[in-house]
Amino acid sequence: MNKWNLEHERSLLLNALMFYTRIRVPKDTPYSPELLNQSRKYFTTIGLIVGGICAITYLLAATILPLNVAVLLSIIVSILTTGAFHEDGFADTCDALGGGWQAEQVLTIMKDSRIGTYGTVGLVLMVGLKFLLLCHIAALGDWAFCLCVIAAHTISRQHSSRLIKHFNYVQDIDKSKVKPIAAAPLSKRAEEFSWFITLLSAIALAFYAPWAALVGMIVSYWLSTRFMRYCERRVGGYTGDILGAIQQLGEVSFLLACVALI
DSSP: OHHHHHHHHHHHHHHHHHHOOOOOTTTTOOOOOOHHGGGGGGHHHHHHHHHHHHHHHHHHHHHOOHHHHHHHHHHHHHHHHHHHHHHHHHHHHHHHHHHHHHHHHHHHHHHOOOOHHHHHHHHHHHHHHHHHHHHHTTOOHHHHHHHHHHHHHHHHHHHHHHHTTTOOOOOGGGOTTTTTHHSSSSHHHHHHHHHHHHHHHHHHHHHOHHHHHHHHHHHHHHHHHHHHHHHHHHHHHHHHHHHHHHHHHHHHHHHHHHHHHH
């Protein structure tokens, strides 16, 4: 790979870090809507990074703190790392789908930055369920926790990314922060790289718990697709908030499979 390609890939990765996380990037990082669109190639890599940060946080905390406290700290660090990017989308989606009837009502509620009852209850239940699942996995050992949390973060982001190709964006894309992400499909090579990272995390888990890795992939794939089809019936497609909700659903459904099968 020549220098230009290396610099281009570095720019894509830094754009992905800048958009999907709160991790600092160099001030001279080049930015354009085209770079941001192509940076979705590294969305699963972001999952690998966030999952790795969660795993390291847990391992360090578990050396001096009870397991449940270490698990909670890993969840807190993941939220701080992403700026609650996906949790915010999940809460807004709960509010919109729970409080709206017509598509216009749903989309109007989704744009509201305030959180309502459905969003609050949904977020508490989602984070609470994630905490309980990770506590159970942590009790199985450090390897189980690290492999499951990294795979869950990586695979769930793949589901959000892949569905962009098959469904329509339904808000005013010219006024949306998701515009660069949804503006053009990824190239075949970029999609293959994204899936490579996804399968890499699943294969790593498969050496420890093959059935959990396989069933987790299938269940999270099925649930994310079904939820997107439900949103298509309700509002005609997806929004940025719905993509965030799909990531959260994919993550927790994968962890459910891990708890059931490990």
